[in-house]
Amino acid sequence: MISEKMTQLGKKRSVIREIFEYGNLRRKEIGADNVFDFSLGNPSIPAPQIVTDTIKRLLETKSPMELHSYTSAQGDAGVRAAIAEYIASTFGAKSDPNLIYMTCGAAASLTITLNAIVNPTDEIILLAPFFPEYTVFAEKAGAVTRVVKCSEPDFQIDFEALERVISPKTKGIIVNSPNNPSGAVLSEDTIIKLAALLNKKSVEYGTDIYIIADEPYRELVYGGVAVPYIPNFYDNTVVCYSFSKSLSLPGERIGYIFVSPRATNCGDLYAAVCGAGRALGYVCAPSLLQYTVKEVLGKTSDISVYDKNRNLLYNALCEYGYTAVRPDGAFYLFVKSPEPDAAAFCERAKGYEILIVPGDDFGYEGYVRISYCVGTEMIEKSLDRFKKLIEEYR
Amino acid sequence: MISEKMTQLGKKRSVIREIFEYGNLRRKEIGADNVFDFSLGNPSIPAPQIVTDTIKRLLETKSPMELHSYTSAQGDAGVRAAIAEYIASTFGAKSDPNLIYMTCGAAASLTITLNAIVNPTDEIILLAPFFPEYTVFAEKAGAVTRVVKCSEPDFQIDFEALERVISPKTKGIIVNSPNNPSGAVLSEDTIIKLAALLNKKSVEYGTDIYIIADEPYRELVYGGVAVPYIPNFYDNTVVCYSFSKSLSLPGERIGYIFVSPRATNCGDLYAAVCGAGRALGYVCAPSLLQYTVKEVLGKTSDISVYDKNRNLLYNALCEYGYTAVRPDGAFYLFVKSPEPDAAAFCERAKGYEILIVPGDDFGYEGYVRISYCVGTEMIEKSLDRFKKLIEEYR
Numbered sequence: 001m002i003s004e005k006m007t008q009l010g011k012k013r014s015v016i017r018e019i020f021e022y023g024n025l026r027r028k029e030i031g032a033d034n035v036f037d038f039s040l041g042n043p044s045i046p047a048p049q050i051v052t053d054t055i056k057r058l059l060e061t062k063s064p065m066e067l068h069s070y071t072s073a074q075g076d077a078g079v080r081a082a083i084a085e086y087i088a089s090t091f092g093a094k095s096d097p098n099l100i101y102m103t104c105g106a107a108a109s110l111t112i113t114l115n116a117i118v119n120p121t122d123e124i125i126l127l128a129p130f131f132p133e134y135t136v137f138a139e140k141a142g143a144v145t146r147v148v149k150c151s152e153p154d155f156q157i158d159f160e161a162l163e164r165v166i167s168p169k170t171k172g173i174i175v176n177s178p179n180n181p182s183g184a185v186l187s188e189d190t191i192i193k194l195a196a197l198l199n200k201k202s203v204e205y206g207t208d209i210y211i212i213a214d215e216p217y218r219e220l221v222y223g224g225v226a227v228p229y230i231p232n233f234y235d236n237t238v239v240c241y242s243f244s245k246s247l248s249l250p251g252e253r254i255g256y257i258f259v260s261p262r263a264t265n266c267g268d269l270y271a272a273v274c275g276a277g278r279a280l281g282y283v284c285a286p287s288l289l290q291y292t293v294k295e296v297l298g299k300t301s302d303i304s305v306y307d308k309n310r311n312l313l314y315n316a317l318c319e320y321g322y323t324a325v326r327p328d329g330a331f332y333l334f335v336k337s338p339e340p341d342a343a344a345f346c347e348r349a350k351g352y353e354i355l356i357v358p359g360d361d362f363g364y365e366g367y368v369r370i371s372y373c374v375g376t377e378m379i380e381k382s383l384d385r386f387k388k389l390i391e392e393y394r
Numbered sequence: 395m396i397s398e399k400m401t402q403l404g405k406k407r408s409v410i411r412e413i414f415e416y417g418n419l420r421r422k423e424i425g426a427d428n429v430f431d432f433s434l435g436n437p438s439i440p441a442p443q444i445v446t447d448t449i450k451r452l453l454e455t456k457s458p459m460e461l462h463s464y465t466s467a468q469g470d471a472g473v474r475a476a477i478a479e480y481i482a483s484t485f486g487a488k489s490d491p492n493l494i495y496m497t498c499g500a501a502a503s504l505t506i507t508l509n510a511i512v513n514p515t516d517e518i519i520l521l522a523p524f525f526p527e528y529t530v531f532a533e534k535a536g537a538v539t540r541v542v543k544c545s546e547p548d549f550q551i552d553f554e555a556l557e558r559v560i561s562p563k564t565k566g567i568i569v570n571s572p573n574n575p576s577g578a579v580l581s582e583d584t585i586i587k588l589a590a591l592l593n594k595k596s597v598e599y600g601t602d603i604y605i606i607a608d609e610p611y612r613e614l615v616y617g618g619v620a621v622p623y624i625p626n627f628y629d630n631t632v633v634c635y636s637f638s639k640s641l642s643l644p645g646e647r648i649g650y651i652f653v654s655p656r657a658t659n660c661g662d663l664y665a666a667v668c669g670a671g672r673a674l675g676y677v678c679a680p681s682l683l684q685y686t687v688k689e690v691l692g693k694t695s696d697i698s699v700y701d702k703n704r705n706l707l708y709n710a711l712c713e714y715g716y717t718a719v720r721p722d723g724a725f726y727l728f729v730k731s732p733e734p735d736a737a738a739f740c741e742r743a744k745g746y747e748i749l750i751v752p753g754d755d756f757g758y759e760g761y762v763r764i765s766y767c768v769g770t771e772m773i774e775k776s777l778d779r780f781k782k783l784i785e786e787y788r
Contacts, residue, residue, distance in 0.1 A: 001602050002511045002666045009669030046458035055682075059450055064440035070644045104498055104647070104676070111675030117396045133672070140673035208395050250464045251681025253498070268405075272396045275403030278527070279534035281505030282498070286680045287645025288449075
């Protein structure tokens with residue numbers, strides 16, 4: 001009688017959450033030090049001190065009325081102006097405060113954007129591997145999802161496969177680079193090719209095809225790798241940003257949507273974003289956090305810790321004989337399972353108290369995701385176990 | 395090509411917002427002191443000092459990881475336990491932390507609940523006058539809305555009219571008491587009759603009919619009026635609460651959903667709430683504010699100011715010859731328009747620089763809403779104008 005679909009969604013835990021709960025059980029049974037839990041994508045580095053200082057300063061210098069009243073639905077005008085200016089100066093992209101919409105984080109950015117652009121039965125393309133909630137968000141918005149697998153070993157886009165899937169029904173494609181779970185960063189060459197293909201198909205079908213750039217990991221890149229800013233390469237782009245990972249504030253739910261001024265009828269597109277935010281119940285993004293992020297744009301947590309973890313884990317696993325995607329960004333290693341069934345491999349890893357997630361849940365079989373947003377010490381202690389684990393396959 | 399419905403929603407300003415924007419224009423033209431803007435329902439009293447103190451204390455005593463990490467999707471377990479305990483001890487209602495779901499405010503509480511219970515073409519009943527966004531939220535959830543007008547002069551429920559509208563398709567009824575815009579509080583007698591009618595109809599049709607109790611104004615009552623706690627009277631109740639008005643924190647987006655443990659299959663209903671929250675992109679409610687409200691449950695802003703404003707305005711308007719609904723709660727006066735066309739009356743009021751909102755937008759013609767969540771001084775200065783305004787109709 002109530003919505004069965006929503007009931008099922010509420011009951012069905014994600015595989016990631018199942019593994020994490022298993023970890024909680026094991027931590028109780030054998031002690032937290034003996035469980036090597038690489039299951040969650042929860043930032044392990046605290047928010048930078050400047051965030052705490054900024055919130056305190058705001059509380060001390062502004063009145064409660066200034067801090068806690070409704071902002072406009074799109075977000076405070078000053079906050080939006082600062083973000084537009086940041087986008088222009090950092091990425092050299094054309095921007096506009098009136099095309100910025102403050103959100104309650106990346107998930108809200110995505111659901112609002114999808115509900116803004118999708119008409120029933122429109123298709124949204126997902127590039128596997130992808131964050132599993134994309135399917136939930138897109139289907140709730142009324143879309144049908146089509147999956148295109150990225151190509152090994154570099155996890156760039158398989159353009160032949162992509163071209164086969166694009167149709168007159170294609171409304172958009174979600175691009176998540178740096179990628180969860182692969183850690184891959186799409187190169188400038190890939191983005192240029194993607195833009196060319198989408199432009200060609202848009203002309204061929206007389207449609208607009210949107211890139212939804214899901215960018216919570218934009219700042220989490222290592223070794224000087226560049227992350228192309230997609231609005232500079234493709235006009236019909238909507239950037240979905242979140243401060244959750246860069247500032248280690250995932251609980252606070254703060255991010256934004258940026259509609260490119262070069263998008264077709266960008267004013268209407270932005271209006272649709274505002275309308276969708278309204279209809280989904282997003283009155284405004286949390287005000288105190290809006291004012292806070294305005295003051296710390298461009299700042300990040302100390303991501304050198306992730307870089308250290310990445311090198312430690314990647315180098316060791318390669319040395320032991322594992323094959324992994326080159327981890328240029330985010331905080332995940334995507335490792336080839338030594339047996340075809342990644343879930344079976346994850347089960348075997350449990351024998352070493354190592355908790356990792358099969359790629360199947362991300363739409364990509366034969367791989368596992370290892371989150372390295374964990375304590376460095378835990379990684380160090382786990383290495384010998386990873387070594388023994390792969391030795392079982394010799 | 396994008397969603398036309400969302401585009402229209404984003405473009406079409408609410409009448410309230412139109413009037414407020416007109417006020418901004420007039421403030422620039424003739425000075426803020428000369429504009430008597432009663433259009434918005436924005437709390438005019440600051441958040442109590444204890445809120446600021448609590449946020450500061452949390453920042454000083456807890457680590458950023460403790461404060462800003464993801465909470466579970468339903469909300470932090472400790473926060474939910476405290477709210478469940480508060481509900482039990484304050485209202486004597488059966489409660490359960492595992493039936494509390496923390497939300498980004500009342501609008502989120504409503505959209506999540508509606509998406510949880512509604513199947514396409516289900517009907518949701520609205521009691522006019524009602525908050526205009528109800529229509530937007532219900533329709534986006536796939537429901538058809540049916541409107542039942544409350545009865546004059548006390549704005550309780552017209553049970554004959556309600557009974558005519560209830561059908562096998564009725565999935566729920568939104569009850570908002572204290573009411574925006576009428577200020578009326580539904581009496582215990584009314585709630586008892588409502589429960590009896592809904593129970594009778596549920597049996598007759600073999601359906602579950604939910605009361606969605608939208609309660610952001612619960613604590614804003616005056617003169618010792620009691621607001622019945624609906625879960626104590628009717629089993630299939632979902633309470634949608636927000637701290638926006640009671641603590642003057644509308645920008646922070648913090649509230650909760652409470653599924654009554656006495657609801658049919660309350661576990662499934664709660665799962666549907668969790669599923670809907672997930673599908674709409676609500677990952678968790680803002681964490682710092684979750685921990686903050688836990689520490690100040692039962693506290694409110696200094697609502698004696700609203701009470702003072704209420705008495706001042708209500709008594710004066712009655713003396714001048716206006717007729718108004720008895721304002722027991724919230725911070726609105728609902729006043730009978732001296733001419734049948736309330737919009738024309740509002741236009742005439744503009745001649746005195748008085749900005750008020752026609753009831754038409756709230757589904758109720760012939761009345762106007764006057765928000766008294768404003769400075770007392772402004773009310774004092776406006777009285778003579780209200781007097782002259784009604785004298786025009788003599």
